[in-house]
Amino acid sequence: MGSFRGVEVDQxxxxxxxxxxxxxxxxxSAFPCLKTVYGIWEEQGFEPVLSDYWWFAGVRFTIAGVLLLLISRNPWRGIKNGPKLRLLTMSLTQTYGQYLMFYLAVAVASGSLTGLLASSGSFxxxxxAPMLSKAPNPSRGQWYALLVGGLGITLATAAPGTGAGRPLLGALLMIAGTGLxxxxxxxxxKIGGAIGARAATGFSLAAGGVLLLITGAGAISHMGELFRDPVVILITCWMSIVSAAAFALWNHLSTIYPVPLLAGYRFLIxxxxxxxxxxxxxxxxxxxxxxxxxxxxxxxxxxxxxAKARDLVGAGGKLRRGLLD
Structure with a gap:
């Protein structure tokens, strides 16, 4: 057991x-889904431009955000009383900026490479975190880990395998997106308990999705071509549900467990x-x-x-066994 925000939690x-x-x-699942949609467009002879990718992303995240807001408890009151600047920043970065880069990265590089490069978010x-919050600076062990991770990303980008497309450009776009x-x-x-995790995530996805729609507004004139195939519609619905469920669950987990603890499991992504x-x-x-x-x-x-766990122990912090297991 361990305590987080004054509550005992099994870690x-x-x-x-x-x-x-x-x-x-x-x-x-988003990576093969996106590549499948892009493949369908190619088979149909449709050549997407930048606005098409962003409009497609906007549809997905707007739907996902609305779904989350519908199942949230008093979302409008939370948004009204919550820290609006932090909510806006969250929307601009976690949804709009990240997926502005993400959809292009998957378009130009392989799904397997971009999937692996999602790890750069942890780095x-x-x-x-030390610059934007009160988190401590990286320790020596964490710097070593960053170097190893950087080497891994470099090797993966250098020899990703068949179907890699343009791995360097894809890597740069993906790394920039995960940074946002x-x-x-x-x-x-930093939002804390001012607004529920579902409502905050729903607002972030919906607002970011609308901004993506605005950015990709050039696709409106041929929107029918984007969604001509029923499989594309089904995949869009699936990815909307995925976004709503995964973001809500992860943000909910961040209210139960310390972020450094959850960061240790990000290698699964x-x-x-x-x-x-x-x-x-x-x-x-x-x-x-x-x-x-x-x-x-x-x-x-x-x-x-x-390394994070050892640093906490060395600093005399109360580290629970669950953090090390």
């Missing part, structure tokens, strides 16, 4: 893992994204760089969490 790994793994599986959190997503997570942590892409996308296979890079990235995330 053992087998209590935390199911929720974290479910989030990872849901988020991971960004370690680097940005990390800022959104940090801002959500890139592994699920990469694995699901390799499993469901026929045109992709893993190169040696992707395989070695995945091992290094996963190892670095575990190293980072262990």
């Amino acid at each position: 053992r790994w087998f209590k935390v893992l199911p929720g974290a793994l479910l989030c990872a599986l849901l988020w991971g 960004w959190w370690v680097l940005l 997503g990390a800022v959104g997570i940090i801002e959500f942590g 890139p592994l699920c994204g990469m694995s699901e892409s390799l499993l469901f996308l026929k045109g992709e296979s893993a190169g040696w760089g992707l395989i070695v890079g995945a091992v290094l990235v996963a190892g670095s995330l575990v190293m980072m969490q262990r």
Whole structure:
């Protein structure tokens, strides 16, 4: 057992893992889903431009946000009384900015590579949290973990395997997007109990989705071509549900468990994204760089969490057994 925000919480790994793994599986499914939609467009002879990608993203996240707001308890009161600037910042970063980059990254690179590069969000959190919140600076162990993770990302980008597309451009876009997503997570942590996790996440997704629709407004004239295939409509609905469920669950978990504890489980997200892409996308296979890079990235995330745990113990903090298990 351990306490978080004055409440006793069981922090053992087998209590935390199911929720974290479910989030990872849901988020991971987005990569093969997006590549499948892009493949359908290619088969139909439709050549999307930037506005098409952003409009498609906007539809997904607007629906997801509205779904969350509908099942939230008194969301409008929470939004009215909550910290509006932090909510707006969360929307601009976690949804709008992150997925402005994300959808382009998946378009130009493979689903397996971009899935693995989702791990860079954890690295960004370690680097940005000290600047944007009261988190301590990275320790020596965490710096070593960041170097190992950076090496893993470099190798994965250098030799990602077949169907890689333009891996360097995809990597740059994905890393930039996850950086913005990390800022959104940090801002959500500052909101506290002023607004419920579902309402805050719903507002972030809906507002960010509307901004994506505005940015991609050029696609309105040929919107019918984007959603001509029923499979595209079904995938859009699925990804909307995935967004609503995964973001709400992860943000809810962040109200139950310390963020450093949850950060130790983020290695599941890139592994699920990469694995699901390799499993469901026929045109992709893993190169040696992707395989070695995945091992290094996963190892670095575990190293980072262990280093954090050791630092807390060394500082005399009350670290529960569940954080180390």
